Amino acid sequence: xxxxxxxxxxxxxxxxxxxxxxxxxxxxxxxxxxxxxxxxxxxxxxxxxxxxxxxxxxxxxxxxxxxxxxxxxxxxxxxxxxxxxxxxxxxxxxxxxxxxxxxxxxxxxxxxxxxxxxxxxxxxxxxxxxxxxxxxxxxxxxxxxxxxxxxxxxxxxxxxxxxxxxxxxxxxxxxxxxxxxxxxxxxxxxxxxxxxxxxxxxxxxxxxxxxxxxxxxxxxxxxxxxxxxxxxxxxxxxxxxxxxxxxxxxxxxxxxxxxxxxxxxxxxxxxxxxxxxxxxxxxxxxxxxxxxxxxxxxxxxxxxxxxxxxxxxxxxxxxxxxxxxxxxxxxxxxxxxxxxxxxxxxxxxxxxxxxxxxxxxxxxxxxxxxxxxxxxxxxxxxxxxxxxxxxxxxxxxxxxxxxxxxxxxxxx
Amino acid sequence: xxxxxxxxxxxxxxxxxxxxxxxxxxxxxxxxxxxxxxxxxxxxxxxxxxxxxxxxxxxxxxxxxxxxxxxxxxxxxxxxxxxxxxxxxxxxxxxxxxxxxxxxxxxxxxxxxxxxxxxxxxxxxxxxxxxxxxxxxxxxxxxxxxxxxxxxxxxxxxxxxxxxxxxxxxxxxxxxxxxxxxxxxxxxxxxxxxxxxxxxxxxxxxxxxxxxxxxxxxxxxxxxxxxxxxxxxxxxxxxxxxxxxxxxxxxxxxxxxxxxxxxxxxxxxxxxxxxxxxxxxxxxxxxxxxxxxxxxxxxxxxxxxxxxxxxxxxxxxxxxxxxxxxxxxxxxxxxxxxxxxxxxxxxxxxxxxxxxxxxxxxxxxxxxxxxxxxxxxxxxxxxxxxxxxxxxxxxxxxxxxxxxxxxxxxxx
Numbered sequence: 037x038x039x040x041x042x043x044x045x046x047x048x049x050x051x052x053x054x055x056x057x058x059x060x061x062x063x064x065x066x067x068x069x070x071x072x073x074x075x076x077x078x079x080x081x082x083x084x085x086x087x088x089x090x091x092x093x094x095x096x097x098x099x100x101x102x103x104x105x106x107x108x109x110x111x112x113x114x115x116x117x118x119x120x121x122x123x124x125x126x127x128x129x130x131x132x133x134x135x136x137x138x139x140x141x142x143x144x145x146x147x148x149x150x151x152x153x154x155x156x157x158x159x160x161x162x163x164x165x166x167x168x169x170x171x172x173x174x175x176x177x178x179x180x181x182x183x184x185x186x187x188x189x190x191x192x193x194x195x196x197x198x199x200x201x202x203x204x205x206x207x208x209x210x211x212x213x214x215x216x217x218x219x220x221x222x223x224x225x226x227x228x229x230x231x232x233x234x235x236x237x238x239x240x241x242x243x244x245x246x247x248x249x250x251x252x253x254x255x256x257x258x259x260x261x262x263x264x265x266x267x268x269x270x271x272x273x274x275x276x277x278x279x280x281x282x283x284x285x286x287x288x289x290x291x292x293x294x295x296x297x298x299x300x301x302x303x304x305x306x307x308x309x310x311x312x313x314x315x316x317x318x319x320x321x322x323x324x325x326x327x328x329x330x331x332x333x334x335x336x337x338x339x340x341x342x343x344x345x346x347x348x349x350x351x352x353x354x355x356x357x358x359x360x361x362x363x364x365x366x367x368x369x370x371x372x373x374x375x376x377x378x379x380x381x382x383x384x385x386x387x388x389x390x391x392x393x394x395x396x397x398x399x400x401x402x403x404x405x406x407x408x409x410x411x412x413x414x415x416x417x418x419x420x421x422x423x424x425x426x427x428x429x430x431x432x433x434x435x436x437x438x439x440x441x442x443x444x445x446x447x448x
Numbered sequence: 449x450x451x452x453x454x455x456x457x458x459x460x461x462x463x464x465x466x467x468x469x470x471x472x473x474x475x476x477x478x479x480x481x482x483x484x485x486x487x488x489x490x491x492x493x494x495x496x497x498x499x500x501x502x503x504x505x506x507x508x509x510x511x512x513x514x515x516x517x518x519x520x521x522x523x524x525x526x527x528x529x530x531x532x533x534x535x536x537x538x539x540x541x542x543x544x545x546x547x548x549x550x551x552x553x554x555x556x557x558x559x560x561x562x563x564x565x566x567x568x569x570x571x572x573x574x575x576x577x578x579x580x581x582x583x584x585x586x587x588x589x590x591x592x593x594x595x596x597x598x599x600x601x602x603x604x605x606x607x608x609x610x611x612x613x614x615x616x617x618x619x620x621x622x623x624x625x626x627x628x629x630x631x632x633x634x635x636x637x638x639x640x641x642x643x644x645x646x647x648x649x650x651x652x653x654x655x656x657x658x659x660x661x662x663x664x665x666x667x668x669x670x671x672x673x674x675x676x677x678x679x680x681x682x683x684x685x686x687x688x689x690x691x692x693x694x695x696x697x698x699x700x701x702x703x704x705x706x707x708x709x710x711x712x713x714x715x716x717x718x719x720x721x722x723x724x725x726x727x728x729x730x731x732x733x734x735x736x737x738x739x740x741x742x743x744x745x746x747x748x749x750x751x752x753x754x755x756x757x758x759x760x761x762x763x764x765x766x767x768x769x770x771x772x773x774x775x776x777x778x779x780x781x782x783x784x785x786x787x788x789x790x791x792x793x794x795x796x797x798x799x800x801x802x803x804x805x806x807x808x809x810x811x812x813x814x815x816x817x818x819x820x821x822x823x824x825x826x827x828x829x830x831x832x833x834x835x836x837x838x839x840x841x842x843x844x845x846x847x848x849x850x851x852x853x854x855x856x857x858x859x860x
Contacts, residue, residue: 077811083806106817122806378525399526403489410494
């Protein structure tokens with residue numbers, strides 16, 4: 037691990053919250069930070085100029101999707117993801133494990149449903165890796181620890197993730213134990229593969245390990261100890277429920293955080309559905325988190341606002357289609373609602389994003405109603421700006437040791 | 449008509465091409481100019497900042513669509529279209545006639561097809577106007593000369609169009625004669641309605657008349673004389689074939705141009721599918737033209753390039769779905785083609801647009817393949833820039849009296 041990879045700048049006296057700086061060859065990452073997700077080499081609807089304006093500390097890209105299209109070999113020919121997508125800030129890639137194992141979960145769900153799809157019927161886990169069918173063309177692919185690291189090396193991200201098995205929440209202890217043993221073996225193999233070459237075209241790459249263990253306290257604690265003992269540059273906490281079920285997430289953090297080294301960055305994978313979720317993980321000492329929700333709900337017209345209002349059900353697009361879900365915080369509005377038809381105010385009166393500076397709720401309502409593509413970009417810009425701005429506020433509050441004050445102003 | 453509405457700046461000695469300036473309260477329009485189409489208060493995929501960067505002389509919006517959603521009354525509450533969409537340059541609105549009568553054409557086609565749609569079965573023309581069903585919700589609407597002008601007044605465009613009947617190409621002389629008589633009566637009524645109030649919230653509005661007459665020389669000539677004799681601020685040439693069939697368009701221009709006053713702006717409605725089409729109408733003394741093709745084909749991956757290559761078939765999205773059509777010029781590429789998969793060059797090596805400055809053909813190819821929305825915006829930016837830049841070159845060439853030289857460099 038590089039000596040200066042992570043510096044802790046300040047610590048809250050109220051809780052485990054802290055600020056820090058992760059140093060990468062594509063720039064410093066101020067923590068705690070929310071990482072927008074750029075699955076297929078674009079944060080959906082945004083280009084690199086939009087990103088530069090929004091100024092995220094780091095963006096995430098998905099190894100699984102990029103492996104399938106356009107492939108890590110093609111991206112390597114372009115000098116890596118930074119050059120391919122014209123983004124010169126820090127990038128983190130996941131290992132692809134979450135998506136591969138999600139196919140496995142989908143498989144079960146699809147076999148129960150009538151929408152069975154011949155393409156998604158193969159996810160075979162063995163002790164060395166996973167063989168799976170592409171959800172796009174049915175072609176056969178295989179990920180192992182070595183290939184997942186090699187794929188991420190070619191993508192050229194600044195921070196890459198160990199190959200792991202993302203087990204379902206409800207895995208029984210026997211299965212969860214098998215999966216965790218694999219994850220720990222793969223962690224070691226990932227580290228070994230990474231250490232053969234920790235740079236990509238002159239840029240350092242840093243490898244994070246991932247704690248798994250489903251919902252079992254003993255496994256989670258064991259995993260925290262095992263992963264923490266290895267020479268990773270950062271420690272991530274993964275699992276199906278992390279981010280999706282914040283009560284479960286909090287419980288897992290209570291188990292594992294005491295066992296994780298303080299001097300490495302802490303990353304909860306998949307957290308960031310609502311502003312409240314950000315407070316929850318930061319309070320528990322987490323430095324980084326990513327979530328597709330802010331951009332996904334944006335494209336459905338659910339927009340963050342600092343105005344306090346009662347929560348409501350919103351429709352979100354999931355892999356299964358449109359689903360009605362209760363949104364977990366009080367700081368959203370659904371721009372599709374008729375009440376915004378003639379509303380001349382911006383989405384959020386206190387917001388300084390491009391969308392709020394230039395367009396009314398009524399204009400956005402109209403764009404959503406007539407399904408103009410511009411709607412989705414303007415909404416995405418707003419939701420990403422909102423999350424990044426909240427993180428900037430949070431970092432200042434931690435440095436000034438008034439984290440709970442800021443949290444209270446959002447939760448009361 | 450305002451004394452200084454249109455100034456002719458220079459005339460070609462080689463042909464009827466000329467440059468000029470149309471003065472509006474939202475800025476000067478340098479002619480000849482291509483007008484990007486912003487049907488529903490956005491040039492599809494672009495926001496007003498994108499437009500400011502592209503810097504079109506004037507954009508077009510569609511009265512029919514805006515009347516249905518969000519309605520002229522709502523837009524008026526926002527102080528007009530300029531404020532609603534945050535675009536402070538000149539805007540032209542059409543009368544809605546083309547879309548209403550297109551529904552009539554669709555009706556015939558749909559009755560022949562199996563996709564019959566209960567919503568699109570009413571377009572009833574009488575001597576005073578047209579009653580039609582919304583294609584969205586089946587609600588009944590009526591346009592007359594007076595209501596079309598009133599609707600456009602509320603939208604607040606700088607240039608508005610007389611209410612006309614857009615007759616099918618193959619209308620027989622009896623029907624075409626009836627339709628033309630209506631168009632001429634409606635032209636007079638439009639002018640009368642307009643003259644009651646030629647300003648909108650302090651901004652001048654200018655009214656153009658439209659020459660119709662289908663494919664009949666005698667009717668076209670009569671229409672040119674009748675419309676030219678009225679006190680319109682500009683003269684448009686409409687019809688189903690204008691723009692879609694350039695041979696027919698050229699023939700119509702040969703008939704009518706000698707009969708139109710030189711000192712008014714000349715506008716061919718629906719022209720601009722290919723760079724060649726622009727040369728054709730400008731050569732014949734046309735000052736303004738609009739077409740959805742550059743933005744529509746962009747969203748399908750057909751991109752203009754100055755590189756000379758053989759024409760090919762491209763798929764374009766029409767109201768009927770995807771259609772394979774031969775593209776009429778040699779200056780396009782289909783970014784979906786496998787040959788661009790690893791191509792590091794920009795779409796057009798000579799282009800200075802945002803897309804060409806920042807992204808490779810390979811990146812665009814990838815975005816189209818994975819259907820990322822960003823693809824459609826970047827492609828639109830390029831195609832609109834390309835057409836606007838060609839018009840800038842054309843204006844310089846006319847001023848320097850070397851229009852044929854420029855045309856030859858594009859056609860040989």
